[in-house]
Amino acid sequence: MPIHSKLPDVGTSIFAVMSGLARETGAINLSQGFPNFDCPKPLKDLVYKHMIAGDNQYAPMPGVPALRQSLAQKYRRLHGCDIDPDTEITITAGATQALFTAITALVDRGQEVIIFEPAYDSYVPSIRLCGATPIPYKMQPPEYKVDWERVESMITPKTKMIIINTPHNPSGQVLLEEDLLALQGIALRHDLIFMFDEVYEHLIFDGIPHFSALRYPELYRKSVVVYSFGKTYHNTGWKMGYTIAPEELTREIRKVHQFNVFSVNTPIQHALADYVNNEEWYSALPGFYQEKRDLFVDILRQTRFEPVDCKGTYFQLASYRTISEEDDLSFAKRITREYGVACIPVSAFYVDKSDFKVVRFCFAKTPDVLEAAGERLIKI
Ligand SMILES: Cc1ncc(COP(=O)(O)O)c(C=O)c1O
Structure with a gap:
């Protein structure tokens, strides 16, 4: 055949x-x-503790409530934002599943998605599987800079989403306040969804703060922000991540998530709930x-x-x-x-x-x- x-x-x-x-x-x-x-060993010990305690069956579809509450607390402290753990956070099988699920839920056949190249390798196939077209903005060495006016000129009636990654793999560049404000301006002028891949939120150097989309309410209103526990806790093999998005976007993401993985690793979610607010x-x-x-x-x-x-x-x-x-x-x-x-x-x-x-x-x-x-x- x-x-x-x-x-x-x-x-x-x-x-x-x-x-x-x-x-x-x-x-x-x-x-x-x-x-x-x-x-960290204490995190491994917590997973074991929760396994022994019997936290071994399906987690709730959006994620263990205690973990979602801990994450809302973390981002309130970090970015001063008010995230509702019930309606805005979804725990996923790593950032890759989060990205795939959100793109599948929000991008339609015939639409366009602007990406910044060099780009993390899962974006393009995820977009193509929706019957949509990736539109690359090519960044070049040595600075890998983005001209936001040029990005705005790439927006057409077909553009549905812009995917932004900061800190950026592979270039090692980070977006600053002026970049986020430029993006917020674009968000106010156009009917688009923004996907922020912030998996390296804590891997940022020379005293530069991480300017998350969560800090800019007018931008966040139209954004899906994606994270990975794997990068933060040296455990890429656990494949644990999450999305943070306003309720109306999260509702759509969860419609796909529930038929994609339904829910993810229960004892690890409980362990992370106990650990993510370890600020140290x-x-x-x-x-x-x-x-x-x-x-x-x-x-x-x-x-x-x-x-x-x-x-x-x-x-x-x-x-x-x-x-x-x-x-x-x-x-x-x-x-x-x-x-x-x-x-x-x-x-x-x-x-x-x-x-x-x-x-x-x-x-x-x-x-x-x-x-x-x-x-x-x-x-x-
Ligand atoms: C930019 C970027 N996004 C997403 C991911 C995927 O993260 P995860 O391993 O949690 O699926 C990676 C992993 O390398 C990455 O570099």
Whole structure:
């Protein structure tokens, strides 16, 4: 039977390809984004405690109420916003499911969604599966800046959504107050929905505050804000996340969520409910990751790579323009094989595979691993 593929040009993701090559060649894997250190022990103990206590059946569809209440409390403290945990927060199986569910619920066939490239890889297929068209705004190295007037000129009667990611994977750039105010202006002038991917909310450096959409009521009114516990608690493998959105948007998101996963891991939700207001944990994250960024940038400065200024996330971009003229995929594969360090070619984050001779390294690693990678990178 001939199979009609809904995603004919989608192959194996670059993350699987580069991690596979790293395994095969024994290279140090700085490609895929995950820490090589463990999540906090008290949080693991809480999961065990709740399992033993019998919190092992289906959670309520929108999420365990105690967790939603804890999150509302957290964002009141962080951003001064008043989020209703009953009607505005939905717990999801990671940010990826949150993004997919919200796009599926809110974007229709024939509509357009503006994305900023280089873009996290799940946006485009999620948009295409709705029969909609991604409209890329191409950001370029070394600054990866956005001109909001140009973005506004890209809005057509078909535009339904704009997806914004701050701090931004892979560029490491962050939006500032002036950017959020420009977006709020666009929100007031156009009938659109804004999706804010804020999974790296606590991985932000040099004292820069995280300007969340939750801080701007007129913008939030039209926004879905997506988070991931995995990035904040060093447990990407738990696949836990959530959406925060006004009631009328949340209602639509939950209609899809209930037939997508229905509800997510019960004991972990209870454990997180007890843990998310541990302010000490998330307040320490910017310093914790900034130290790693500084170490890795120092290392790169001793090589022929040119690091891009990184203000957030756990990713560091580097140009290899002075090393080679190869395309970035060939270069990434070759240095994995020949020098034993795996990275991600940034062309993978552009629909048209634009190649700016830049690769992405993940620095969510212990210093010994970053230093060992440095000893290899310096030989290139
Ligand atoms: C920008 C961005 N959004 C979403 C996600 C997905 O998060 P999760 O692992 O919670 O699905 C990631 C993970 O790498 C990401 O970098």
